[in-house]
Amino acid sequence: MNNPCVHNSRRTCWRARAGIWSFVAIFLIAIQGLAVATGSQKHPLTAIEIAGVSLATPAEKIPDILQAQGYTQVNSSLYTKSEPAPNGRSTVYRVEIDDTATSRELGYFRSLTGGRNKSPSSRDATIPDSEIAMVRQLYDAVCNVSEDLQSERNCQPPQPASMMINHGMMLPVDANHSVLLKASDSSTSVVVRGSRVE
Structure with a gap:
């Protein structure tokens, strides 16, 4: 497995981490949106x-x-x-x-x-x-x-x-x-x- 922080520059390391954090943030926002949509479907x-x-x-x-x-x-x-x-x-x-x-x-x-x-x-x-x-x-x-x-x-x-x-x-x-x-x-x-x- 390649670790960009060990083999490449700091800039590449930051990009990799930013990409991971962006994915996590989007994933959490999507989960929250789903929870709100489900919760608003009340009787x-x-x-x-x-x-x-x-x-x-x-x-x-x-x-x-x-x-x-x-x-x-x-x-x-x-x-x-x-x-x-x-x-x-x-x-x-x-x-x-x-x-x-x-x-x-x-x-x-x-x-x-x-x-x-x-x-x-x-x-x-x-x-x-x-x-x-x-x-x-x-x-x-x-x-x-x-x-x-x-x-x-x-x-x-x-x-x-x-x-x-x-x-x-x-x-x-x-x-x-x-x-x-x-x-x-x-x-x-x-x-x-x-x-x-x-």
Whole structure:
């Protein structure tokens, strides 16, 4: 085996070493790029934001995100807010976050309380604008699949006044993710659960 540093000048030695180090640097950059590309291919449910919080949001940032939207922290996992609604009623919003060592579950719930319950909903009422993007993104992530899988997941065709998956019950999407979606003009229930082991 030829060692350029023993048989040739220092210049040749430097060129040989520079070539080796260049190869190593390019190889390491390629490995890092592959790792980043692989890591960015996360499940679409991981990126969906519920009231500004996703499965990937760091736990220490959650209180600030929700409090900036007017939520009050009730305990370590529950945030609520209330807004006036027509007919002397109130719209109550609840965000629940259940963090464990192996999973995170995000829940968002909206309901009407108080006032005259005898008043029927308006026929042209729709899912509120503040929720429609979140609800649609979740519906698309679960239901933009083959017809057979749509049928298995009980994806009801979306309507302006309602969107529902699996009759409004928790649906395991895969081994690491589950969802619940039942949204209408009068109430909404959304839950996304993700395992930390992906």
